[in-house]
Amino acid sequence: MSQYAATVCGPVSKEKLGRTLVHEHVLFGYPGCQGDVTCAPRFDREAIIERSVEKLVRFRQTYGLGTIVDATPNDCGRNPELLMEISKQSGISILCSSGYYYEGEGATAYYRFRALLGDADKEIHEMMKTEVTEGIAGTDIKAGVFKVASSKNVITDYERRFFRAAAMVSAETGTPIITHTQEGTMGPEQADLLIENGADPNKIMIGHIDGNTDLRYHMKVLERGVFIGFDRFGLEGFTGSPSDAIRVACIVALVRSGYGSRIMLSHDSIYNWIGKPLDVTKPTHSETIFVNTVPALRDAGLTDDEIDTLLVQNPQRFLASGIGSQHGGTVFE
Numbered sequence: 001m002s003q004y005a006a007t008v009c010g011p012v013s014k015e016k017l018g019r020t021l022v023h024e025h026v027l028f029g030y031p032g033c034q035g036d037v038t039c040a041p042r043f044d045r046e047a048i049i050e051r052s053v054e055k056l057v058r059f060r061q062t063y064g065l066g067t068i069v070d071a072t073p074n075d076c077g078r079n080p081e082l083l084m085e086i087s088k089q090s091g092i093s094i095l096c097s098s099g100y101y102y103e104g105e106g107a108t109a110y111y112r113f114r115a116l117l118g119d120a121d122k123e124i125h126e127m128m129k130t131e132v133t134e135g136i137a138g139t140d141i142k143a144g145v146f147k148v149a150s151s152k153n154v155i156t157d158y159e160r161r162f163f164r165a166a167a168m169v170s171a172e173t174g175t176p177i178i179t180h181t182q183e184g185t186m187g188p189e190q191a192d193l194l195i196e197n198g199a200d201p202n203k204i205m206i207g208h209i210d211g212n213t214d215l216r217y218h219m220k221v222l223e224r225g226v227f228i229g230f231d232r233f234g235l236e237g238f239t240g241s242p243s244d245a246i247r248v249a250c251i252v253a254l255v256r257s258g259y260g261s262r263i264m265l266s267h268d269s270i271y272n273w274i275g276k277p278l279d280v281t282k283p284t285h286s287e288t289i290f291v292n293t294v295p296a297l298r299d300a301g302l303t304d305d306e307i308d309t310l311l312v313q314n315p316q317r318f319l320a321s322g323i324g325s326q327h328g329g330t331v332f333e
């Protein structure tokens with residue numbers, strides 16, 4: 001069966017994905033930003049499109065970028081129609097996420113209240129399944145990945161609901177799952193929870209693993225057969241963010257230990273904030289991998305093929321699910 005990634009513009013055959021960043025945010029706002037009326041203009045759709053297209057066209061032309069996974073959860077300003085427009089204009093394939101953010105920073109009130117009233121697990125399962133099989137909010141734009149998230153040192157009962165639903169739907173549909181670990185904690189537990197509920201380890205990427213710099217911890221996660229994301233390149237020097245030099249050293253050690261086929265890269269950068277920007281990063285954050293990391297990996301002895309495995313081949317294998325052929329829609333070869 002041909003394998004396709006479910007992008008916001010429809011299924012794209014995996015060979016066409018090219019260099020892929022597996023965790024970025026075209027648009028992001030913490031729940032509550034809607035109430036901050038001091039931001040003017042609050043949401044300038046045209047300006048956001050123009051700024052994002054300009055950036056992505058430049059990345060495509062300069063660095064050969066082909067695809068990004070937009071990791072913005074449903075409750076943090078996810079906007080599939082905006083992503084579709086930006087994808088069309090920029091020529092970059094974009095996969096949109098389905099899922100809710102971790103308890104400390106997400107919009108928890110809705111499903112916590114639903115849980116008091118009835119069967120929230122069933123409702124979350126239905127919501128997430130609809131988003132990958134039919135489309136999001138009445139559009140025919142499908143989510144291409146699940147995004148689930150847990151807290152520091154704990155996966156709360158609230159968060160577990162989304163992990164279970166993602167795993168069960170992924171088992172049925174092949175939809176890949178990306179995760180948020182808080183400060184690099186709970187990676188093995190996340191992988192176990194997803195696998196116990198039916199997810200294929202090949203369809204799981206434990207994210208923000210670079211919040212932890214202990215190679216034994218990385219290997220403990222990798223033993224589960226999953227992918228890991230060194231997906232915060234360029235975020236340096238605050239809690240849960242080591243230097244990029246340490247990230248590079250970890251990757252080289254893991255590749256030399258035989259795990260090159262299990263690692264993917266990204267920045268976790270935010271192209272546009274909803275609400276007031278919380279910019280703690282350098283302006284070049286969203287292109288650090290191409291400007292600094294790839295040369296650093298090369299200097300540390302990785303071959304171009306080994307680097308391509310991280311940026312092209314691993315995302316290809318991870319993101320393609322065959323769902324496009326199962327569920328119809330135009331196939332963009």
Ligand SMILES: [Zn+2]
Binds near residue numbers: 023024025071268
């Ligand atoms: Zn993120």
